[in-house]
Ligand code: NZQ
């Protein structure tokens with residue numbers, strides 16, 4: 139096992155009705171003006187925004203609002219948010235939504251507290267030295283941004299989706315009421331379950347050393363999400379299943395599943411992010427569409443890990459041969475994706491990607507050849523292109 143730092147400063151307030159505590163939680167942060175940031179309208183339709191505003195009013199907290207965040211959140215709205223925050227001297231951002239809203243809030247937070255163009259951070263040109271404090275009312279279990287240090291933004295010009303990570307952006311608090319996620323469309327619930335699982339699988343299917351306790355927690359988390367994803371297909375209002383999945387989403391991406399291992403592979407995420415940038419697909423569905431192809435392409439580098447995954451997570455009986463066992467595990471995961479109505483190819487994702495486009499995606503993914511992605515196997519442009527081709 140490797141040395142590690144485990145830093146999880148986010149206060150979690152979890153359970154039925156907890157959104158009514160938002161006013162007091164914001165006030166605890168001694169802020170003068172709050173920006174409530176939200177998405178394309180689900181929070182208005184469900185009445186959540188109204189409840190949040192009421193709670194802030196009761197706690198005598200001043201606020202302004204900015205909605206309009208879309209999945210694969212856009213840089214243009216981030217710029218708008220930065221200007222708004224500067225104009226009204228906002229000193230706290232309350233994200234009411236999912237990964238897209240939280241990530242947009244984090245980007246605005248960087249833009250307000252650092253000089254220059256916020257996109258520089260996402261292009262890895264320089265490092266942020268601060269971020270406005272962020273609070274979260276989570277409405278979808280998926281990205282794990284409510285406890286993570288990451289933010290992923292899409293720049294419309296060139297359709298480039300890039301992530302930036304720093305501990306400054308870890309939310310101060312995350313309010314999680316599983317009931318709020320009951321209004322999610324079935325497709326988004328399944329997308330969320332895939333993303334949650336991928337955050338653990340990226341870390342589990344790694345190259346370096348690991349720690350048995352982390353492996354075991356990862357295996358149980360994955361099995362728990364599979365079990366509850368199946369329940370939610372037929373019972374979207376099952377509170378316990380919603381709660382299991384919601385908490386798994388945070389634990390999967392708050393660093394716990396990286397303790398003692400090499401931090402993970404992340405190639406599947408990088409390969410998917412290009413699809414999100416170019417074709418605006420839902421993140422979880424994009425991950426499901428490419429994961430099997432990535433796994434088959436790299437598995438020979440770590441057959442032991444893939445076979446362990448097959449046996450301990452997918453309940454495959456060891457075939458006596460590592461490779462055969464590994465393949466059976468990958469196939470079982472793809473069967474699960476199918477079961478929860480997720481795609482396992484680009485075609486099933488609804489994309490007809492030309493050869494030329496696959497080359498462009500692969501080139502963008504590897505920054506024109508300046509970087510490789512993944513650690514199980516370090517993938518260059520040709521490798522990533524091959525994976526898109528296999529996923530076609
Ligand atoms: O915008 P509204 O109207 O709210 O609709 C949203 C959106 O269309 C809807 N929704 C959310 N909560 C709902 C609801 N509809 C009904 N009832 C509710 N309670 O669901 C749709 C998806 O929302 P979004 O925020 O995009 O989902 P998710 O949490 O999956 O976030 C995806 C984004 O997070 C990034 C992804 O790349 C993608 O851009 N990620 C962020 C990470 C991080 N910051 O740590 C890590 C992840 O790997 C991921 O890359």
Ligand code: ZN
Pocket residue numbers: 281333336337407421
């Ligand atoms: Zn993800």
